Amino acid sequence: MAAQEVTGVPAAEIERAAQVLWDHRPVAFYTWSGLEQHSGTTQIIRAINVLYALTGCLDAPGGNVLFTSVPTNPIAGAELLDPAQRANAIGVGDRPLGPAHYGFVTGEDFYTAMLEGRPYRPRALVTFGSNLLMAHGDSGRGREALRALDFQVHLDLFMCPTAEQADIVLPVTGAFEAEGLMIGFEVSLEAESLVQLRAPLVPPVGESRPDIEVIFDLAVRLGLGDRFFGGSVDAGWAHQLAPSGVALEQLRARPEGVRVPLETRHRKYAAIDAGGAPAGFATPTGRIELYVEGFLDIGQPPVPTFTEPALSPRSRPDLARRFPLVLTCAKTLHFCETQHRQVASLRRHVPDPLVELHPDTAAARGIGEGAWVEITTPKGAVRARAAFNVSLALDVVSGQHGWFEACEELDLPGYPPSGRVAPTSTWCSARRPATR
Numbered sequence: 001m002a003a004q005e006v007t008g009v010p011a012a013e014i015e016r017a018a019q020v021l022w023d024h025r026p027v028a029f030y031t032w033s034g035l036e037q038h039s040g041t042t043q044i045i046r047a048i049n050v051l052y053a054l055t056g057c058l059d060a061p062g063g064n065v066l067f068t069s070v071p072t073n074p075i076a077g078a079e080l081l082d083p084a085q086r087a088n089a090i091g092v093g094d095r096p097l098g099p100a101h102y103g104f105v106t107g108e109d110f111y112t113a114m115l116e117g118r119p120y121r122p123r124a125l126v127t128f129g130s131n132l133l134m135a136h137g138d139s140g141r142g143r144e145a146l147r148a149l150d151f152q153v154h155l156d157l158f159m160c161p162t163a164e165q166a167d168i169v170l171p172v173t174g175a176f177e178a179e180g181l182m183i184g185f186e187v188s189l190e191a192e193s194l195v196q197l198r199a200p201l202v203p204p205v206g207e208s209r210p211d212i213e214v215i216f217d218l219a220v221r222l223g224l225g226d227r228f229f230g231g232s233v234d235a236g237w238a239h240q241l242a243p244s245g246v247a248l249e250q251l252r253a254r255p256e257g258v259r260v261p262l263e264t265r266h267r268k269y270a271a272i273d274a275g276g277a278p279a280g281f282a283t284p285t286g287r288i289e290l291y292v293e294g295f296l297d298i299g300q301p302p303v304p305t306f307t308e309p310a311l312s313p314r315s316r317p318d319l320a321r322r323f324p325l326v327l328t329c330a331k332t333l334h335f336c337e338t339q340h341r342q343v344a345s346l347r348r349h350v351p352d353p354l355v356e357l358h359p360d361t362a363a364a365r366g367i368g369e370g371a372w373v374e375i376t377t378p379k380g381a382v383r384a385r386a387a388f389n390v391s392l393a394l395d396v397v398s399g400q401h402g403w404f405e406a407c408e409e410l411d412l413p414g415y416p417p418s419g420r421v422a423p424t425s426t427w428c429s430a431r432r433p434a435t436r
Contacts, residue, residue: 022055053290070262097295324395334350358393
């Protein structure tokens with residue numbers, strides 16, 4: 001009944017779903033942004049992994065299989081980072097088991113560090129094609145954070161709101177203008193066995209260069225050439241490929257790729273080592289830990305526990321009267337995140353930003369389908385066209401992110417990265433920087 005109260009889904013339906021999962025094993029799931037961008041992320045993913053353990057579907061036929069990979073040399077360089085420096089990662093103090101523990105920084109933590117100096121204020125930033133302002137929430141706060149930097153360099157195919165904030169914008173090549181090495185394609189064992197060096201199909205535009213060349217040249221200028229194979233990308237790729245037995249010359253001669261024989265091994269955690277013990281898992285106990293003492297040590301629930309979102313009506317009843325609806329987000333499949341709204345063949349399918357809501361929710365507010373509506377939150381407001389969706393709960397609306405580009409061919413506007421968006425407003429068209 002507790003789950004019914006939180007989710008609005010009848011308890012009997014929740015029980016039936018659990019029974020279906022059990023009766024129709026094996027089961028597999030795929031998750032990405034949908035479960036990984038809110039306050040309950042860690043515990044929800046843990047709960048799903050526990051479900052895998054309880055149903056016996058982890059690395060099992062028909063479940064989420066960890067395919068054998070082509071052997072390669074590691075090149076990430078995590079071992080080069082001094083432990084004392086790793087302890088300075090932005091965000092590790094608040095979430096010591098979170099992304100910062102692995103060397104990653106979230107947008108929210110980075111914005112906080114730039115604006116508030118916690119744990120310190122970053123001075124410079126180099127970004128590669130990551131449109132931070134449109135990809136993360138609260139673009140106005142993000143813009144102020146980027147303005148607080150002493151220096152920013154952005155590398156991209158097109159000018160975008162993030163590039164507009166940079167001191168220097170460097171043009172880079174697209175996927176079909178430069179070589180690109182891919183070792184394994186993830187989706188199946190056959191795909192994982194393929195090693196391919198993508199050949200450029202068209203010459204670069206203007207002075208644009210592959211971002212990997214920029215990185216290697218910058219490393220050499222900074223005195224780190226010994227860590228970057230003397231500045232030779234080919235030498236780096238050859239080192240990475242060495243254990244595979246595949247040579248760059250082979251790949252250049254065979255642009256379709258080279259396959260390395262691989263064998264799928266299921267339930268690798270159960271393999272017996274030379275000492276007669278099972279391989280187990282990368283946990284302190286070597287087992288799947290339903291109760292994690294590491295979480296308890298940092299004041300977090302040791303078992304998967306639901307956390308109400310910070311701005312939900314339950315968490316903030318003081319806001320519920322003014323903001324009675326729950327806003328979620330889903331991207332349209334016609335575009336890729338914040339990109340491609342300038343492409344006429346795609347934009348004609350979705351000419352305007354949309355917000356989906358149940359027809360009854362719309363009727364109660366006098367909203368007709370296709371009408372421009374304003375979406376207001378404690379953070380700000382934007383405008384979008386109403387689209388009806390009977391599958392949504394009456395108190396939920398679903399918007400989109402990433403709208404800023406104009407489409408000149410269809411005479412459709414772009415939108416400002418922050419602030420109120422009028423249906424006739426125009427901000428910028430996507431234009432590619434051709435020179436440095």
